[in-house]
Amino acid sequence: MAPSPSTSAADLLAGSPPPPVPRLASTSPVRLSRASQSASLPPSTSKFRYSAPPEDASTTSVQRPKPSPPRSGPVKTSTLLPRPSPRAQEPQQAGVSSYGQSSAWKGKGKEVDSSVAAPAVATVPQKRPFTSTKSTGPQPAESLLRRLGGPSDQKAGLMRDKEEVRQIIYEASKNSKYFIAQQEKDAQLTLRVDALVARLNRLLAERGGNVKAEQARVDEMIAELEKTRVLTETIVVVDADAFYASCHQREDPSLVGTAFAVGGGVLTTASYEARKYGCSSAMAGFVAKKLCPHLKFISLDFSLYSSCSKSIMAILRQYGDISPASLDEAYCSLTDYCRREKVTPAEAAERMRAQVLAETGLSVSAGVSPNAMLSKVAADKNKPNGQCVIDPTPEACMEFAGGLPIRNVPGIGRVSERILQAVGVHTVADVYRLRGELFLIRNEVGLSFLLRAYLGLGRTTISHADRSQRKGISVERTFHSESNIARFYKRLENIAEALAGDCEKSQYSGRTITLKIKTHTYQSISRAKTLGSAIYFSDARTFYTEGKKLLDKEMANRRQMIARGQIPKGGKDFCLRLIGLRLSNLRDDKATKDTGKLDGWAGTRSKSKAATNSQGKSKVKKEESAPPDELAFESGDLDEEHNRSDLFGDEDDHHSLGFDDEDDVKPTLDGDGDELQQLNNFIRSSQGEHPSSDQLWAAVGDDVDLSGMEGFDEDSADEEDDIKPIDTTHKPFWTAGESLNSKKQTGAGPAPMKDRLSFESKRVKEEMDEDADFFIVEDEPVVGPLKCPVCEKSFAGSEVALSAHVASHFDDEEPVKKKVKVGSSSSAKSVKSVKPRSLKDMFARR
DNA sequence: TACATACAC
């Protein structure tokens, strides 16, 4: 994949795009086989798409100022921005190669040693629209396919044809509830994107297309941000290659070179061999099997990963302060090491990687740059077993950043990507080019976040996560959808127990309990309760009773809705596929070094720090925690007995049987002891698949005793506790305090309320109408009437509306009962039709 | 505080 000039952004906006790219083009979640849908369509399924006027030609009402001076060679060191976006320029091979190439950072170790001929430059993912060769039915939209394709859909290295893979995934998925849910989400996102684009168009129309003033505002923001640039640090991100898979290969060399996946129902990792077939993490097991019939599945073994991880971290620690981001990834400051050892960053990284490989047998890739954000991205560049170095100059940083597809920016996920693409932003460099437009929608787009990415800024301090910064502990379990209340309770008990176990292990208690449930239609719902300002708890009993109350309340709520006719009467039970509990508003019990007896339930947990500090407090605690218990168990001791035995049972010798075994347990009657016990056992048996608690905190958090570990240095450990890093906020990300949706914007206040995006259908419609004559072009005239491929009904309206309609067929109830109203321009109307359906679906009949 | 989303791994 040779680095190629941006094909996407530039082309789409160049003004000489393939003919039919109207200012606003339409596509749809359900792709119809229409001749007009040519390869010129962008991936977004948004009904409307903003297409900026060409930079040079003042086609429309506005002549846009040329954004940037023609970029001539490297920008001077102290050059202030804005500067031209490299993307718009030549094939910037040269610019990119500059990182690591010519500077002092490079040194001999600089060889980007990659076993894979990886491009030195970000390659813009091909924007080939999904084109189905044969299928006659409705074709899924690009965005939906991407959604289904999962996170690694983009990466594809030496994979088999991407379209083919997508097609297989689509075929395997299309009839599942999961698929329907994704489709629904995609349709909702489409509406959201359309509304945003409409708003942008309206704002542009108001200004006659002139955004000079906005550009000036952004330039000010850029100048401010530029002042924060720090180039004196050397940060490396080390990321293990196919970590779980590699760990297993190390244990069992016969796996080397074979296609296997780690995990079952959903893959957590696929070996490189398996990836060639299109298998990737987060993919459903049965789908992966379709892609690679001989795929072998290996069970997760967290103790293995954890120990491998510790070995790696111990080595990294020899090079500088580290900040583990997960079991297989860590940030490390090489600043001091390089100075001390008189080596270049590239050499240091080489050494580090070589040492890891030699001592652990695991290969890792690395990214080196002046900050965490760039290093993070760079670490992926030459995977596996490679590294990428970015020089500590503004030019190198910006050059590197500018060429990245927007999706590669840490923090930009599927949703943000779609939103940005709809507005014309495909690469980071586009952020600058379209800064004026982006300013108009700065809030919904997180402008300052994007500008930081554009400038190649990121965190420059590395600090180890601190116990006190942990925000929550949670346990959740997925199961085959069911609606048996007794079993919900049973599951809840087990979850409560597991959570209590984690709390005890890590020594936290908390004040807020949150119940999470996911319906069979993949709707996630959470209900929380904070017991009191001074009530901290961590015992299974409280977790259970409070969780049960929340669950009961939710079920009662449903009954009411049925009574009010808001939910179809025919519905039977609340049908769920997941239940979880989360404890938040934590208190670090370890810090208070207390031990005490839990007054509560069965007294089984002799060491609950949650219990409290002293006798006196213990009493308080007792009083505080008593009420909820009484309420929950007032019906009698039977419950308590029942719960106690189940919660504190001693069956601990479960092996992971895997998901498929769940079918073996099908209690037929509520309350049947044996069956419940069986279920209970099963639930336990499936738990081995996941770490008992959060991977990061449990395995690499600073509460882990690393002494005695290879390469561990006691002194430095102590230092870690004593030395307060300047930036004490440990963030998993690189841009503390900001995200795409962040409101905090340098130099720009939040948009006035009236300008905020509203999803109220009426509002959406208004905007559409307002803008219609200026930038908005209604759906391209369709060639022939749109027709539902299922019921044959004809539509005069948008594809979005049709899409929603088609989706309703997958709902196993009478198709169009909620019939989608499709008028002539009604993406807006379809909002109404889509939403109620999901609500209703939350409660299914089965 | 409560809830929903988005994101990472």
Place this chain on the structure above:
DNA sequence: GATGGTGTATGTA
């Protein structure tokens, strides 16, 4: 036939 678990951040009400 069928798509995970743990955690953080943040917007909005």
